[in-house]
Amino acid sequence: MKFLDQCKVYIRSGDGGGGAVSFRREKFIPFGGPDGGDGGDGGDVWVEAVEGLNTLIDYRYKQHFKAPTGVHGMGRNRSGANGADAVLKVPVGTEVLEEDRETLIADLAKAGDRVRLAKGGNGGFGNAHFKGPINQAPRFANPGLAGEERWIWLRLKLIADVGLIGLPNAGKSTLLAAASAARPKIADYPFTTLTPNLGVVELSGQERFVLADIPGLIEGASEGAGVGTRFLGHIERTAVLIHLVDGTQEDVAGAWRTIRGELEAYGEGIEDKAELLALNKADALTPESRAEKVAELAAASGKTPFVVSGVSGEGVTALLRAAFAEVRARRGAERREETTGETPSEAWRP
Numbered sequence: 001m002k003f004l005d006q007c008k009v010y011i012r013s014g015d016g017g018g019g020a021v022s023f024r025r026e027k028f029i030p031f032g033g034p035d036g037g038d039g040g041d042g043g044d045v046w047v048e049a050v051e052g053l054n055t056l057i058d059y060r061y062k063q064h065f066k067a068p069t070g071v072h073g074m075g076r077n078r079s080g081a082n083g084a085d086a087v088l089k090v091p092v093g094t095e096v097l098e099e100d101r102e103t104l105i106a107d108l109a110k111a112g113d114r115v116r117l118a119k120g121g122n123g124g125f126g127n128a129h130f131k132g133p134i135n136q137a138p139r140f141a142n143p144g145l146a147g148e149e150r151w152i153w154l155r156l157k158l159i160a161d162v163g164l165i166g167l168p169n170a171g172k173s174t175l176l177a178a179a180s181a182a183r184p185k186i187a188d189y190p191f192t193t194l195t196p197n198l199g200v201v202e203l204s205g206q207e208r209f210v211l212a213d214i215p216g217l218i219e220g221a222s223e224g225a226g227v228g229t230r231f232l233g234h235i236e237r238t239a240v241l242i243h244l245v246d247g248t249q250e251d252v253a254g255a256w257r258t259i260r261g262e263l264e265a266y267g268e269g270i271e272d273k274a275e276l277l278a279l280n281k282a283d284a285l286t287p288e289s290r291a292e293k294v295a296e297l298a299a300a301s302g303k304t305p306f307v308v309s310g311v312s313g314e315g316v317t318a319l320l321r322a323a324f325a326e327v328r329a330r331r332g333a334e335r336r337e338e339t340t341g342e343t344p345s346e347a348w349r350p
Contacts, residue, residue: 004156005155006056006153006155007063011065012118013118013148013149014044016122017038017069019038019141021127021140023137034127037080037126037128038073038129041083045085049090049109049114056090056154067083067147070121071083073123095156096108121147124143126141160238161238163212164211164213167259168216168217170245170255174310175280178310195231196213196234197213198213207321217229217258229266236268236270240273240276241276245279245297247289248285252279252297256300274330276319278305278308278319279307281310282308
């Protein structure tokens, strides 16, 4: 299945049905009076987050969604039926944006979240609605109100606990394959990964989290170089980032600075997320070279990097356990903030 994470969609709610102009006509009832029914309301347009979807590919081939018009009123005081609603089913984590691609309409972060995007037009009143002591035989009725129409953008941000970042060929896909049952494409050339990949890491029966691998960044990505920063949105919801640095390259400190610069240029709070730094491809390094590159990374970043190898598995479990500990701490702080309204720094301490 092809991955699609953003698309433009046209929606239109249904028009209201028109009211009816009708008079009761029966034998021996010469003055039956008006009996025109009201029209039905037009259908609404909703968007709903459902489980089992991980791409917006369905909206590549159909971009126009219109709810049906309400049924017109009829004689004998029969009201028309309401039009059926049109429901856009999207993956969990989808954002709905205005046509300017900046104004947020809804953020569907949980399965079952449902938002009305366009309300159907009200049905018109039939002539029976207007009868009274002054005008006992009205010969007019209201037409139904028009529905709403608009263009919207759907943007998917994957729901993951940990995000993998790094330059192309840093070994992110190899680490994802070693840590989970995911089978991303792995090759010895840059930009092997062109779309984000997800994998579930299970350390034990009670220790599991979702790991996201996004395409590699290069210098100038914030200005559109390479695949740009389009896929960075998929790690905006993560609790922690694992920054992989290829240990076989010459300037490991420069590689770390490049990615950090692109994260800061992108913004959206990604640059402030907890980061675990890891020197990858340790199996290809001599002990002397390994110690030298660890020292370079530590001096540049101010933190001691993990030493791992996605091929041999060295250090992978320790890195994943550290990531899980960060995820648990961050998610716990977020839950406390939601329930008490206090930030972690404001929380009570003994």
